[in-house]
Amino acid sequence: MKRSYVSELKKEQDVLLKGWVHEIRELAKLKFIILRDSSGIVQCIVKDNKNAKEIASELTLESVVEIQGKVKKANVKSEIARNDTEVEVSDIKIISKAEKLPIHVNEKTTTTDLSKRLDFRSLDLRKPKVNAIFKIQSALIEGMQNYLDKEGFVQVFTPCLMGVASESGSEVFEIKYFNKKAFLRQDPQLHRQLTILGGIEKLYDIGPSWRAEKSHTVKHLCEHRTCAVELAFIKDEKDVMKLEEETVVSAIKNVINKCKNELDFLGIKLKVPKTPFPELKFPEIYDILKEHGKDVYGEDLDTEAEKILWEYVKKKYNSDFYFFNGFPHKVKPFYVMEGDENPRWSKSVDLNFRGMEISSGGQREHRYKKIMKNLKERGISLKSVEWFIKFFKYGAPPHGGFALGIERLTQVLLGLQNIREAALFPRDTERVTP
């Protein structure tokens, strides 16, 4: 007999179900087994089948079982099953019997401490609300890929291991690499640029990056994923912003189409965001901040500044997504291009969602002399970047791109308190297992 999924049950159908025991209840002479599979939850009733009753009495929560039975109309539309069917059980088989659980899977409210939940992540992931997060994340990525594939972007894999620490050094994980040292990349940025210089004019790279930051916040992970996109022969950073808008819109559309149940279940209403996203520009951003009592001309934005600007955007534009463009060139890395009109304001763009940065990008510096100038201004030794900058001597097109944080995007869209909720098995300063 072919397996049926819980979400596909039709009345009067004979079915074979497979899944986990979500709940067990008894009422008079009836035994109720609430069965959960990856598609949903259904109530199964053991009436007077002696054999099934015996097996049911041995059942423990979260055991894996096979249940045969007939689909019936339920008297009450069960809140948990979210439909009006139930299954009258004719046979049960225990595939894998569960021991006493260290954490509850079937929680009405999430009372277990996050750290303990993560210690037992495979159990935690079974909670329908937790499971839903990763179906939505998958649909987000699929939506991005659909758009990028359609537009002719080549999916590439740039290396994770770097021979030289890419940025400040202090926040980089170091590896014993045979008799040398190597480092985990902080961003696929530099190799994306080298791939553009390799004549692949449109590309994207979905993969991990690492930050050895000691800060233990609700928005940082030591290992995270980005969808990183790069495009050659752009006119300016506006081309990158357009590309990013389209990528985000395609991601969200795909979630709305594919994950209706999951969104309902999480109580999230997603709307396709209107494009173009509002754009706030430096140095005007400093004026807005000053009007709100924060005078930080020339400095990078801190969390408080981000909050003020979100309040401003909310009132003025009614848009969750918005760009900051033109960050001070001096606070940005050497590969960022300075502005055309005023070199002080760079072509550096962040995408934000309700006060949270979810991506950064912009136009890169492709002119060898300007790169050298940027390095000098920042006191970066040529030796540490020679492996990278040498390629800019042999014909480099104008280019730019962005790296969208996948866990961050998932977190902000679903309103998750902690970014760890958006990573399957999160890594932070204290945690490298399970």
Next chain:
Amino acid sequence: MKRSYVSELKKEQDVLLKGWVHEIRELAKLKFIILRDSSGIVQCIVKDNKNAKEIASELTLESVVEIQGKVKKANVKSEIARNDTEVEVSDIKIISKAEKLPIHVNEKTTTTDLSKRLDFRSLDLRKPKVNAIFKIQSALIEGMQNYLDKEGFVQVFTPCLMGVASESGSEVFEIKYFNKKAFLRQDPQLHRQLTILGGIEKLYDIGPSWRAEKSHTVKHLCEHRTCAVELAFIKDEKDVMKLEEETVVSAIKNVINKCKNELDFLGIKLKVPKTPFPELKFPEIYDILKEHGKDVYGEDLDTEAEKILWEYVKKKYNSDFYFFNGFPHKVKPFYVMEGDENPRWSKSVDLNFRGMEISSGGQREHRYKKIMKNLKERGISLKSVEWFIKFFKYGAPPHGGFALGIERLTQVLLGLQNIREAALFPRDTERVTP
């Protein structure tokens, strides 16, 4: 004026082209610039436009230029341009002038040593034949994803950093992780299983793995990518084999549809492989080997054995793809399930292509007691795997999967001599840059 790509030129059209100077020729009073962009190559002729002539005389190979002109019918169908158009130049602009090149991009034959080519990989990637490899690789992955997405597989990201060395220890890269040690995963295997135990019943994970193997061969990289798929509630390893066949077929179909030019250019004729792929089983495999003079009963297969078996398959089945099923349980890791009929032959399957292993997989052991037995037989300490095996106590469904090597698949399909040709910026024992 909107940019045109070289592959889309229509006769008598006014165009703006952007790209790299692939070749410069002079003939009497004419100057020929062969322009290359990501879509192809076209010949541009500078006739008597004085300004353009002056700029053209300054041009160097691999400079980035913008060319305006009119598309004409070419007298001869150019071998290089692969079509019968050329462009009469009205204006040229040099965007980025190239210095003297350290390696040739426009090679008739690949004479440069691979190591030097990789030192200057961004130049090497510009060669149309090298560039084509990565467009094909991208289409392979897109084809896999199309199939897996359609079938409801959830795309997930399992962690790269492990708190405990996953396998033998000797071949694992070690990381300084704050005040602890961590390790780069050799395979996303274990976390794929933990995700299955987390109730995500169908999943795939495309991402990097690392092997600190000192062997310097043409088929090993220190960093490689797999498309790793896992499926719950399988009957046995046959379900995994079917899934793998469909994934590979979808990948190859997508390449045939999308990469006609690239395949032509590399001189590769791809056919959609017939399914089911032939299956050779242990212990019968040992009989075949013995008939061919190789008596290795009970041992793992070496390169010579793989060659003999490929000769056998070629004659008997006329199929490039074929499975080996039922490897000796004792040579396989602890998470592999032993056979039902004879526990000596495990449910462990390799997929091969013309004598080269491109994936391994099969059914995993989900029964806690059997996992404990496997660990004991292998002398593995409980402490090193407790973080993983503890989850099998709380309800584990039967499951299985495979991990397909993306660079390996690219290498064998395109007949590349060295797997480094199939990695954008390969990492091996000597190389971590560029």
